[in-house]
C-alpha cells in the first residue's frame with residue numbers, strides 16, 4: 001500500500017520584524033488591544049512594501065529549498081508542485097509556475113490553490129490523492145503570502161491590517177511503501193460560498209470591473225474596495241464552530257480519539273480561536289502549537305510555518321499523531337490527520 005509521508009519541511013519569513021508599537025505609529029491602535037484580541041505581538045513584513053523581489057513566489061522558493069534539503073532530495077526529484085496563496089505575484093499566472101522556474105525543476109506540473117487560510121490543508125489533500133493514486137512520488141506543497149503590500153494601514157483598515165503577516169512554509173510529501181513510515185490517515189474539506197463577502201478582497205475581481213474603473217475613475221474607488229474586508233465577529237463565531245466539527249470528522253474517520261493526538265496545529269488565525277478550541281477538547285498546552293505571537297496570521301503559510309517550527313523544536317517526532325485544521329475566507333475549512 002502506498003503511503004503519503006512528510007519527508008521534509010521548511011519555512012522562511014522576511015527579516016523585518018514589525019511590532020504592535022510599530023503599527024501604532026501608522027494608525028490608532030496599541031499593543032494592549034492587539035495582544036488582548038489576537039495574541040499577536042509582532043509579525044514580519046518585507047522590508048520595502050513596494051518591493052518586487054521579495055514576492056510570495058520568492059518566499060515560497062526560500063521555504064521550498066529548505067524543505068527539499070530537509071527531505072534529502074534535490075529539486076530534480078520533485079515531480080509536482082502545489083502552491084497555495086491569496087497574494088500571488090501576478091493576477092495570472094499563479095505562483096506555482098514561478099516556483100518551478102526558480103527551483104530549476106523540469107517541466108513538471110504546477111497547480112495553484114485559491115483557498116486562503118485553508119489553502120494549505122486543501123493543497124495537502126490534493127497532494128495526498130496524487131501520491132495514493134501512484135501518479136507522483138515527491139510533491140512540493142507550499143503556502144506563501146506577502147500581505148504587507150496590500151493592507152490598509154489607515155484607521156479604517158486597522159481591524160484587519162494588524163492581524164496579517166508575510167511568510168512561507170513548505171513540505172515535501174513523498175510516496176513510500178515502508179511499513180514504518182508515517183502516512184496521511186484522514187482529511188476533509190468544506191466550503192460555504194454564501195459568506196464570500198464576509199472575508200474578501202474585491203480588487204481586481206471580474207465581478208467589480210476593476211481594471212477599467214481603476215484607469216478611468218480612480219477618484220471614486222474607496223479603501224474598502226481595494227483592501228481586504230473582514231466581518232471579524234462573524235468570522236470568529238463561524239471559526240469556533242467549524243474547527244471542532246472538522247477536527248472530530250478527521251479523528252472519527254481514522255478511528256482515533258482526541259486523547260490519541262500528540263499535536264494539534266490550528267491555522268494561526270487568532271490566539272483566542274485556538275485557545276477556545278483547545279479548551280473545548282481539554283488539550284494540554286504541550287499538545288497545541290501556536291506561533292501567531294511572532295508571525296501574525298500568514299494565511300496559507302501559517303500551518304506549514306507552524307509545522308516546520310514545531311518539528312525543528314523537537315515538539316513533533318517521527319510516529320507522532322498530528323492534526324492540522326484550518327478555517328478562513330470562502331468560507332472554507334478542513335483538516336488533515338497524519339502520522340509523522
Ligand code: COA
Pocket residue numbers: 028029030033034037038117158159160162199230231232233234235236239269270273297327328329
Ligand atoms: N486597534 C484598536 N482598536 C481597534 C482596532 C485596532 N487595531 N481594530 C478595531 N478596533 C476597535 C473597533 O473600531 C471597535 O471600536 P468601537 O467599539 O468603538 O466601534 C472595537 O475595537 C471592537 O471592534 P471589533 O471588530 O468588534 O473587535 P473584536 O473583538 O471582534 O476583535 C478581531 C476584532 C478582528 C480581532 C476579531 O473579530 C477576530 O479575530 N475575528 C476573527 C478574524 C480571523 O480569524 N480572521 C482570519 C480568518 S482565518
